Amino acid sequence: MKNHRKTIIISIIIVLLLLIAGGTVMLNQHQTLLQSGRKGNGEITTYPFAKGMREFKEMKVYVQDSKQTQALQLYSVNTNPKRNYPTDDSLLKKAAVATFDMKGKITVAVVYPKAVKSVQVRPATADVKTKIKGKTVFFTLKKWGQYSVEMNGDSITKDLLIFANPPQEKIPASAKVIKGRVDGPLNIAQGQTVYLAAGSVIDGPVTMASDSKLLGRGILTQGGPPAINVPNADHVTIDGINIFDPNDWVVQLYNSTHVAIHNLKIISCRDNSDGITIQSSQDVTIDHSFIRSWDDSIVLKNYTNTNTQNIKVTNSLIWTDLAQSMEIGFETNKGNPLTSMKLSNVLFENIDVLHAFHKAPISIHNADNCSISNVTFKNIILEDAQMGVSGTHGEGGGWPYLIDFDNGNSEEMGGDASWTNNDGNRSIENVLVEGVWVLAGEKSSCGLRLLNEDSGGKSQMKNIQLKNIYFKKQALNFTSMINEANLAGHVSDKNSPYFSPFK
Known part of the structure; x- marks a missing residue:
C-alpha cells in the first residue's frame, strides 16, 4: 500500500x-x-x-x-x-x-x-x-x-x-479603495473618490453624486440599467475603468454638468445597451475611450427642461454592433412640451469607428420640438462600413447611410412612434461634417439621407456643410441626394482631391 x-x-x-x-x-x-x-x-x-x-x-x-x-x-x-x-x-x-x-x-x-x-x-x-x-x-x-x-x-x-x-497615477489618500469582488449597488457620495483597484469587480450598478470620482483599473459587470448613473450632478470624473456585459444602458448622464470621462472601456451586448447616453447635460468631455455597444454608442438627448450643450467627444474608438455610432436624437424634447428645446455646441473629432454594422455612424434625428445647432463631425475614420447590409454582417436589416440628418416625426424616419414626444417646430442648423474616410466595407452602405418633413411648414434645415468625404480613395458625391431632398440651397457638398488621413 x-x-x-x-x-x-x-x-x-x-x-x-x-x-x-x-x-x-x-x-x-x-x-x-x-x-x-x-x-x-x-x-x-x-x-x-x-x-x-x-x-x-x-x-x-x-x-x-x-x-x-x-x-x-x-x-x-x-x-x-x-x-x-x-x-x-x-x-x-x-x-x-x-x-x-x-x-x-x-x-x-x-x-x-x-x-x-x-x-x-x-x-x-x-x-x-x-x-x-x-x-x-x-x-x-x-x-x-x-x-x-x-x-x-x-x-x-x-x-x-x-x-x-497609461501608468496609473498615485491613488488619492482620501479615496475609498475597492479590492476583490463586491456586490452592487454602489452609491458614491458627494465629494467622494472611489478607486476600483486592478483585479477588482463591482457586480452591479454605480450611482455618482456631485464632485465624485470613479477611478482605477477594475471592472463593472452586470450593472444597470444603467451601469453608471450620474443624475443631477456637477463635476464628476470617470477614468480608467472597464465595463463588461452590462444589463442595459451603460453610462447615463442625466441633467448633469461638467462631467469628464477618460480612458473608459465599454463592451456591451444586451438590449438597449447604449454606450454613453447624455441627457439634458452640459459641459461634458469624453476622451481616449473605447465603446463597443449593442445600441447607440454615444447618444445625445433632451429628457428634462434643460438643454444639452457643450459636448466634446475626442480621440476615441467606437464599434457599433447595433444602431448608430455618433447620434443626436431621437428624443430631443421629452420633458418640456410647452417650449422648444435646444441642443447645441457639439463636437465629435478624431474618432475611429472600427466597425459599423447597422445604421449611420454620423446621425441627427430631430424627432421633437427642438432646435439643433452648431454641431461638428471632424476627422472621422470608418474602417468597416456594413450599414444596412444583409447576410453575414447585417442580420436584422439596418439603414444604408453614412450620414443621416432628419427633421420629423420618428415614424417618418423609420423609428418607433414613442420616440416622438413633442411634435412642433424643428430645426437643424450650422452643421459641419469635414474629413470622413471610409477605408473598407460596402460603398452601398455609404448613402446620405436628408429628411425635412415640414409638419405644416414648421421644420427647417440650413447651413449643412459636407466636406472631403471619401470611400477608399474616391470622393463621395451627394449632390443628387441633396437635390432629391429639395435642400440644394441649404446643404453643400464639396470635396478636395483625395488626401490621406494618416500623418
Missing part, C-alpha cells in the same frame, strides 16, 4: 514538473522570438486576474518590455454580432480582452490555435505593423491605447481587444 501511494505521489510530481516545464519552454520560446529584433524599450505593469470573471483560453498573449516577457490571462467577454432584437443569449460570442499598463514601446506575441493567414490591428491610425510566423502574430505597440487584433478577416469569433492603459 505504501509503495502504491509513493508511486501515485511520484507520478503527480512528474506531471506537475512537466506542466511547469512545458509552460516555461513555451514562454522561453516566445521570449526568444520576441527578442529577435522586436524587443521593447518600455515598461509593462500587469494585474491580478479578477475573481469570478471567465478566462479566455483559445489564444495566448505574451508581452515584453525592456526587462521581461510575461504571459497574460485574458478575459472572456460577451459580445453580440447579431442584429436580432430582443437579444438571444445563445447567439452571443466571446471576445478575448487583455488589459495592462504600459509606457514606452512594448512588443506583443499572440498565439492562435490555427495558422494565421492575415491579421489586422485596429485602429488604422496607430499604424501597427505585424509579422506572422505560423500560428503566432508579432507586433509592437508604441503608445498606450485601445486596440483590436483581428485574425483572418474575422472580427466576430477571433477578436482580441487590448486595453493598454
Whole structure:
C-alpha cells in the first residue's frame, strides 16, 4: 500500500514538473522570438486576474518590455454580432480582452490555435505593423491605447481587444479603495473618490453624486440599467475603468454638468445597451475611450427642461454592433412640451469607428420640438462600413447611410412612434461634417439621407456643410441626394482631391 501511494505521489510530481516545464519552454520560446529584433524599450505593469470573471483560453498573449516577457490571462467577454432584437443569449460570442499598463514601446506575441493567414490591428491610425510566423502574430505597440487584433478577416469569433492603459497615477489618500469582488449597488457620495483597484469587480450598478470620482483599473459587470448613473450632478470624473456585459444602458448622464470621462472601456451586448447616453447635460468631455455597444454608442438627448450643450467627444474608438455610432436624437424634447428645446455646441473629432454594422455612424434625428445647432463631425475614420447590409454582417436589416440628418416625426424616419414626444417646430442648423474616410466595407452602405418633413411648414434645415468625404480613395458625391431632398440651397457638398488621413 505504501509503495502504491509513493508511486501515485511520484507520478503527480512528474506531471506537475512537466506542466511547469512545458509552460516555461513555451514562454522561453516566445521570449526568444520576441527578442529577435522586436524587443521593447518600455515598461509593462500587469494585474491580478479578477475573481469570478471567465478566462479566455483559445489564444495566448505574451508581452515584453525592456526587462521581461510575461504571459497574460485574458478575459472572456460577451459580445453580440447579431442584429436580432430582443437579444438571444445563445447567439452571443466571446471576445478575448487583455488589459495592462504600459509606457514606452512594448512588443506583443499572440498565439492562435490555427495558422494565421492575415491579421489586422485596429485602429488604422496607430499604424501597427505585424509579422506572422505560423500560428503566432508579432507586433509592437508604441503608445498606450485601445486596440483590436483581428485574425483572418474575422472580427466576430477571433477578436482580441487590448486595453493598454497609461501608468496609473498615485491613488488619492482620501479615496475609498475597492479590492476583490463586491456586490452592487454602489452609491458614491458627494465629494467622494472611489478607486476600483486592478483585479477588482463591482457586480452591479454605480450611482455618482456631485464632485465624485470613479477611478482605477477594475471592472463593472452586470450593472444597470444603467451601469453608471450620474443624475443631477456637477463635476464628476470617470477614468480608467472597464465595463463588461452590462444589463442595459451603460453610462447615463442625466441633467448633469461638467462631467469628464477618460480612458473608459465599454463592451456591451444586451438590449438597449447604449454606450454613453447624455441627457439634458452640459459641459461634458469624453476622451481616449473605447465603446463597443449593442445600441447607440454615444447618444445625445433632451429628457428634462434643460438643454444639452457643450459636448466634446475626442480621440476615441467606437464599434457599433447595433444602431448608430455618433447620434443626436431621437428624443430631443421629452420633458418640456410647452417650449422648444435646444441642443447645441457639439463636437465629435478624431474618432475611429472600427466597425459599423447597422445604421449611420454620423446621425441627427430631430424627432421633437427642438432646435439643433452648431454641431461638428471632424476627422472621422470608418474602417468597416456594413450599414444596412444583409447576410453575414447585417442580420436584422439596418439603414444604408453614412450620414443621416432628419427633421420629423420618428415614424417618418423609420423609428418607433414613442420616440416622438413633442411634435412642433424643428430645426437643424450650422452643421459641419469635414474629413470622413471610409477605408473598407460596402460603398452601398455609404448613402446620405436628408429628411425635412415640414409638419405644416414648421421644420427647417440650413447651413449643412459636407466636406472631403471619401470611400477608399474616391470622393463621395451627394449632390443628387441633396437635390432629391429639395435642400440644394441649404446643404453643400464639396470635396478636395483625395488626401490621406494618416500623418
